[in-house]
Amino acid sequence: MRPNELPGVQQLRRLGKNINGYFGETIDIGAVLTDCANAAQAHGWKAEEIRIAPDLSYPVFTRTEGSGTPNSQSASLRQRIYLSTGIHGDEPAGPLAVRELLRSNAWPAVADLWLCPCLNPAGFLLNRRENAEGLDLNRQYLNPTAAETRAHIAWLGRQPPFDLCLCLHEDWESHGFYVYELNADNLPSLAEGMVASVAKVCPIDCSEMIEGRPAHNGVIRPSFDPRARPEWPEAFYLFSYKTRLAYTLEAPSDFLLSARVEALVAAVEEGLREFCSAAR
Numbered sequence: 529m530r531p532n533e534l535p536g537v538q539q540l541r542r543l544g545k546n547i548n549g550y551f552g553e554t555i556d557i558g559a560v561l562t563d564c565a566n567a568a569q570a571h572g573w574k575a576e577e578i579r580i581a582p583d584l585s586y587p588v589f590t591r592t593e594g595s596g597t598p599n600s601q602s603a604s605l606r607q608r609i610y611l612s613t614g615i616h617g618d619e620p621a622g623p624l625a626v627r628e629l630l631r632s633n634a635w636p637a638v639a640d641l642w643l644c645p646c647l648n649p650a651g652f653l654l655n656r657r658e659n660a661e662g663l664d665l666n667r668q669y670l671n672p673t674a675a676e677t678r679a680h681i682a683w684l685g686r687q688p689p690f691d692l693c694l695c696l697h698e699d700w701e702s703h704g705f706y707v708y709e710l711n712a713d714n715l716p717s718l719a720e721g722m723v724a725s726v727a728k729v730c731p732i733d734c735s736e737m738i739e740g741r742p743a744h745n746g747v748i749r750p751s752f753d754p755r756a757r758p759e760w761p762e763a764f765y766l767f768s769y770k771t772r773l774a775y776t777l778e779a780p781s782d783f784l785l786s787a788r789v790e791a792l793v794a795a796v797e798e799g800l801r802e803f804c805s806a807a808r
Contacts, residue, residue: 541669541732546700546782550618550657553785557652558615560623561587567630569612573643577660578683580675586614586649589630592640605638607807608688609800610771612644613696613792615666615762616656617651621779622696625792635795636804642687645761647680669765670757680762685772691802693774694768695767700738704731705791706738706746708776710767716806718799719747725798730791733780775799777785 544553555610565587568575572590580586594608610631612767613622626645635641646652648658659676669676672731691797699706704728711721723732723746727793757764777795779788 533563537590538581540776540783540787542780542782543784544613544782546604550698550781552700552781553620554655555620555624555652557623557649560627561646561649564623564630565702568595568629571633572629573630573641578679580679584650584675586644586646586676589643589645591643592639598775603791607636607639607691608642609639609728610642610644610687610690610693610766611796612647612694612762613651614644614646615648615695616664616697617648617654617656617701619657619698619781620652621698621785621788621792622780623652624739624785624789625696628789629796630791636800638804638807641801642690644680648676650676666761667759669762670760675744684766688768689785690766690771691758691807692798693763693771694796695761695766695776696796697736697776697778698702698788699778699780702738702778702780702782703735704733704746704780704783705795706733706748706778707795708748708750708763708778710750710763710774712752712772715773716802717747718744718802719804721745721800722775722777722795723792723801725745726791729794730783730787731780778779800807 568589573591576588577585613626623646648659650664662673665674665676668674671680707719741750763774763776779791
């Protein structure tokens with residue numbers, strides 16, 4: 529039995545709503561971020577606002593040694609983990625998955641955490657991929673002109689290096705879930721474990737080519753060469769300046785929103801479990 533034909537998962541079918549763009553379910557991003565802030569406060573996270581413009585900002589949350597994390601360990605043994613989502617305003621599963629993760633509070637005890645739940649609030653208000661100026665923020669990280677990206681880069685510059693970065697996304701054209709891996713030091717891969725965990729709740733895109741890149745069983749390992757990237761996504765910036773290990777998780781947005789949220793939550797939980805277990 530193929531992974532994406534498990535009982536229950538085999539009943540999931542593409543909705544056929546996305547024609548030349550995303551036309552699925554939408555969310556009230558303000559309400560979702562309020563829920564995230566409430567859950568973060570309840571579980572000891574520190575909240576901060578990144579100011580983009582006089583009338584536009586977004587929250588970031590951190591939970592590190594000494595900020596309420598249970599079972600604290602020596603800083604030298606702790607893993608610094610960054611998660612982000614919501615860089616595209618037509619990808620609602622990411623912020624919903626982050627809300628679920630904050631509410632469940634099942635983070636590894638050895639992890640210090642940095643979390644950006646919505647990098648493009650204006651895009652969500654407009655229900656479109658780009659920001660209010662029509663810029664794709666996930667192509668802005670080499671030569672940033674967007675205020676959102678410049679503010680994000682400035683905030684990242686004040687943070688320490690990360691041991692692992694996870695960027696949560698959706699793909700309205702995809703046949704199923706898939707993941708990009710940037711792994712400079714050839715560390716044990718988290719990709720296959722994440723894909724296997726998602727296969728229990730959501731189809732996997734097993735295409736041999738995804739987004740013009742070779743793929744194998746839902747995993748893409750793109751080139752590290754910066755010359756191959758005339759426009760940098762967030763993950764490539766993180767990989768170039770903040771981490772040696774980065775994953776971009778892509779849920780298939782032509783499927784039920786609940787399945788996409790469950791897929792992203794499953795991938796994050798499995799990735800963090802594997803990474804922190806290996807680091808002990």
